[in-house]
Amino acid sequence: xxxxxxxxxxxxxxxxxxxxxxxxxxxxxxxxxxxxxxxxxxxxxxxxxxxxxxxxxxxxxxxxxxxxxxxxxxxxxxxxxxxxxxxxxxxxxxxxxxxxxxxxxxxxxxxxxxxxxxxxxxxxxxxxxxxxxxxxxxxxxxxxxxxxxxxxxxxxxxxxxxxxxxxxxxxxxxxxxxxxxxxxxxxxxxxxxxxxxxxxxxxxxxxxxxxxxxxxxxxxxxxxxxxxxxxxxxxxxxxxxxxxxxxxxxxxxxxxxxxxxxxxxxxxxxxxxxxxxxxxx
Numbered sequence: 451x452x453x454x455x456x457x458x459x460x461x462x463x464x465x466x467x468x469x470x471x472x473x474x475x476x477x478x479x480x481x482x483x484x485x486x487x488x489x490x491x492x493x494x495x496x497x498x499x500x501x502x503x504x505x506x507x508x509x510x511x512x513x514x515x516x517x518x519x520x521x522x523x524x525x526x527x528x529x530x531x532x533x534x535x536x537x538x539x540x541x542x543x544x545x546x547x548x549x550x551x552x553x554x555x556x557x558x559x560x561x562x563x564x565x566x567x568x569x570x571x572x573x574x575x576x577x578x579x580x581x582x583x584x585x586x587x588x589x590x591x592x593x594x595x596x597x598x599x600x601x602x603x604x605x606x607x608x609x610x611x612x613x614x615x616x617x618x619x620x621x622x623x624x625x626x627x628x629x630x631x632x633x634x635x636x637x638x639x640x641x642x643x644x645x646x647x648x649x650x651x652x653x654x655x656x657x658x659x660x661x662x663x664x665x666x667x668x669x670x671x672x673x674x675x676x677x678x679x680x681x682x683x684x685x686x687x688x689x690x691x692x693x694x695x696x697x698x699x700x701x702x703x704x705x706x707x708x709x710x711x712x713x714x715x716x717x718x719x720x721x722x723x724x725x726x727x728x729x730x731x
Contacts, residue, residue, distance in 0.1 A: 452597060458465070469605075470520075470570075471522065471523040471525060472518065472522045472525065472528075473524070473525035473579055474528070476528070477525050477527050478553045478680070481525070481556045482552070484504055484542055485545055485546060485555075486547075486625060487504075488543075489546060489549075497694050498539060498665075498666030498685060498730055499665060499666050499685065499692070500540075500668075501539045501542040503707075504531060505527070505535060505705045506704075508704070509529055509530070509704055510529075510697070510698045510700055510705070511530065511531065512531050513531070513649055514530070514531060514534060515575070516621055516622065517542050519570050519625065521572040521575065522621070523560065523570055525556070527666045530705060531700075532581070532700070535684070535697065535705060537563050537564055540591065540668075541559045541563055541591075542627070544559055544591060548723065549656035553683070555632065562591075564576060564588060567585070567690045572626070573629050573633055574611075574696065577613060577682045578610055578636075578637075578640060578678075579634075579680040580610070580640055580643065580645070581640055583670070589674065591730070591731060592668065592729065592730055593728070593729055593731055594645070595662060595727040595728070595729060596645060596727075597646070598658075600652060601648045601653075601659050601662050603649060604646065604652075604723065604724055605644055605647070606645050606646075607644050608642065608643045608644070608645075608679055609641055609676075610640050610677060611637050613633050613637065614630055614634040614637055615677060617630060640679075647672050647723070647725055650716040650717060650725070652715060653692075653693055653711075653712055653716070654692070654713070655691065659693065662727060663688075666682045666687075667686040667689055667728060667729050668683060668684075668686075668727075668729075668730070669684050669686050669725045669728075670726040670728065671722050672722070672723040672726060673721050673722060674720075674722075674723055680726070681719075682697065682722075683711065684696055684697025684698070685697070687707060691711060692713065693712045693713070694707060694708050694710070694712055
């Protein structure tokens, strides 16, 4: 009982590399265990899906990064939303590929993935997935696929302003109005950029899609919702009947390999337009 209580204690550690990191002992133990397991799997199978499956059934919990009064590097493997699921899996994958096996290695890699130029701060967190893709591409971690056409037959022109026009939905912006200006500036810098994506009607079980989308690719679901670019993210996984989404599902309240075809899943969501495809380098 005593060990269980200790494992659940929340720790905040200060480091010159990533400012404050917040995690539980259970989180740090799990990270090291997973990295050791990944080391044994290197070269044997797709590391992205290997690590993604380690989170099957983990509860979906929204806004796990929003519970602090000041920005901290949050490591929480016990509760995941769609973005933190992708970030944790990507971090484990990149650490393993680079032969990194310590908890410090994991924290350092996650910091670089989650924050612009690896600098921890609320305005520098990569809130919009378009900026997340751009920054992680510059860091050499991922690369977006936008060709050929077909299946990448649709174009999105970014018109982003949701955070700066819905301040009341973001507790940190309410508490710290000074953050609104840099957030609005970031949105302005993204606006006007274009990206090609696969429209949901074009997500088919055919050679073109199988060539364009590979198992373990990150899929960002493009949305028509005003002020946003994407509404959900997960990983691609092909099954006999076609392409499925491996994700932290808000509908199913946990991490799942979705039983529904991605095309069918998206057809039920009117605001979802298609998918951007990002490969892990």
